[in-house]
Amino acid sequence: MGVESDNGGRGHAVWVRQGRSGSSGFGYLHAYVDHNLDLHTIETVIRNNSHGIRQSNGRYLYGEVFRVKGRPTQYVEVYEERGRGSGSPDKNEMGVVTAYCRSSSYTEENLCPDWVNDTL
Amino acid sequence: MRTALMPTVATEIERDLRAMVAAEQDQGAVSEGQSSPEDATGWYPFAPRDGGPPIVPPTPWADVDLLGVTTAGSLLVITFRWRPSGQTFAHTSDLSEFDDEPRLTAGIIEYQLQRLLLSSRWPNPPGSLTVGSVTVVTGLV
Numbered sequence: 001m002g003v004e005s006d007n008g009g010r011g012h013a014v015w016v017r018q019g020r021s022g023s024s025g026f027g028y029l030h031a032y033v034d035h036n037l038d039l040h041t042i043e044t045v046i047r048n049n050s051h052g053i054r055q056s057n058g059r060y061l062y063g064e065v066f067r068v069k070g071r072p073t074q075y076v077e078v079y080e081e082r083g084r085g086s087g088s089p090d091k092n093e094m095g096v097v098t099a100y101c102r103s104s105s106y107t108e109e110n111l112c113p114d115w116v117n118d119t120l
Numbered sequence: 121m122r123t124a125l126m127p128t129v130a131t132e133i134e135r136d137l138r139a140m141v142a143a144e145q146d147q148g149a150v151s152e153g154q155s156s157p158e159d160a161t162g163w164y165p166f167a168p169r170d171g172g173p174p175i176v177p178p179t180p181w182a183d184v185d186l187l188g189v190t191t192a193g194s195l196l197v198i199t200f201r202w203r204p205s206g207q208t209f210a211h212t213s214d215l216s217e218f219d220d221e222p223r224l225t226a227g228i229i230e231y232q233l234q235r236l237l238l239s240s241r242w243p244n245p246p247g248s249l250t251v252g253s254v255t256v257v258t259g260l261v
Contacts, residue, residue, distance in 0.1 A: 008169050048165040063166040068227030070160065115228050120163060
């Protein structure tokens with residue numbers, strides 16, 4: 001497990017557990033195996049944001065958008081659960097539950113292209 | 121990417137780079153924060169760290185003379201002169217590794233080249249190879 005703090009490493013600490021892949025997956029292995037998102041990319045997204053954006057389900061969103069001459073073409077999103085969640089293997093917070101990419105249409109979760117990991 | 125789309129990528133990159141080089145050289149120096157974030161290419165966090173608008177990073181284009189953008193098979197070759205040293209370089213990308221989206225591909229390659237040129241190890245990045253008077257730069261730093 002790793003911990004990365006938002007706001008340039010000075011803010012809230014986000015846990016990134018090893019987790020597992022598959023339909024009940026979470027954490028790093030879910031992001032990497034199921035969505036092709038490297039650990040360093042997840043950490044960079046967290047570090048580059050001042051804070052997580054609270055969602056209606058209580059999770060927090062960290063994200064980045066790649067713009068080509070101003071036009072959004074690719075999104076990366078990392079979701080954090082600050083409670084234990086249903087699958088937490090211990091008494092501590094769940095941390096990153098999932099992370100994935102969305103294309104410019106923002107309609108569905110996609111496998112992240114390799115260039116995302118190369119440039120973040 | 122399909123072979124038929126590859127010349128389109130080269131055309132888009134050449135047009136973009138010539139515009140960026142001309143704009144920066146008109147201003148006479150490496151700039152920071154001089155262009156609108158809305159028009160820039162790069163990654164932007166949903167919640168920027170300072171709470172303000174995204175910061176436009178410095179660009180290297182005032183130090184570059186673009187010599188040409190060509191394709192050879194699936195290889196895209198951007199040839200340019202690095203003004204501070206006068207050396208000629210060729211940056212290569214394999215277009216077969218990209219999806220069939222010329223606009224997106226052009227933006228990614230331009231962004232990669234910009235990152236390379238701004239890296240602290242430039243102009244001696246690992247993986248560079250001198251062939252005659254041209255230094256071929258492979259991959260990213």
